[in-house]
Amino acid sequence: MTPLPAAYAAPAQQISALSVLATRIAGLTAVVFSGAIFGFFYAWVCSTMWGLDATDPRVAIQAMQAMNGSVRNAVFAPAFFGTPFVLWIAALLAWRTDRSRAALAFGAGGLIYAVGGLILTMTNNVPMNEALGLLAVPTDIDTARAIWVEYSGTWQVYNVMRTVFSGLTLALAGYGMMRL
Numbered sequence: 001m002t003p004l005p006a007a008y009a010a011p012a013q014q015i016s017a018l019s020v021l022a023t024r025i026a027g028l029t030a031v032v033f034s035g036a037i038f039g040f041f042y043a044w045v046c047s048t049m050w051g052l053d054a055t056d057p058r059v060a061i062q063a064m065q066a067m068n069g070s071v072r073n074a075v076f077a078p079a080f081f082g083t084p085f086v087l088w089i090a091a092l093l094a095w096r097t098d099r100s101r102a103a104l105a106f107g108a109g110g111l112i113y114a115v116g117g118l119i120l121t122m123t124n125n126v127p128m129n130e131a132l133g134l135l136a137v138p139t140d141i142d143t144a145r146a147i148w149v150e151y152s153g154t155w156q157v158y159n160v161m162r163t164v165f166s167g168l169t170l171a172l173a174g175y176g177m178m179r180l
Helices: 017-053 058-068 076-096 102-134 140-176
Strands: none
Touching: 017 058, 017 076, 017 140, 058 076, 058 102, 058 140, 076 102, 076 140, 102 140
């Protein structure tokens, strides 16, 4: 078959400056949201839990109950719940502006965070937090230590996992931003 002359080829897609700007803003927002949630989880890994493990377990239980109660707020919710959606919006806009590598990075980042951050937290850390929240803080230090050791070790395993997945999400968001 003879190829059509260039004059008959489909015209190149025209991408408006406004579309490019919207895509860049969405990409930057994806980086900020991904960084916020990664930083939140990372702080638990490298300071908060170590500090709680080093204190009186009765104080650790009480402090963890207070922190878990206070985290449900309007400042935390957008980063925790919104990150995958912001990434998917950035992916869609990148795809529409013919930035396929950026779209793939944003889309994959959204999927990785949705499964490895959001769902992992909701199915593991949150139920553990709710169970701890129902306990009366024991006055006996040995009883409190047994409760805290069991809780903290398992909780930290899941926290490290969600931190790694969130870090990967941030790296993908950064790569996507570089490809815009």
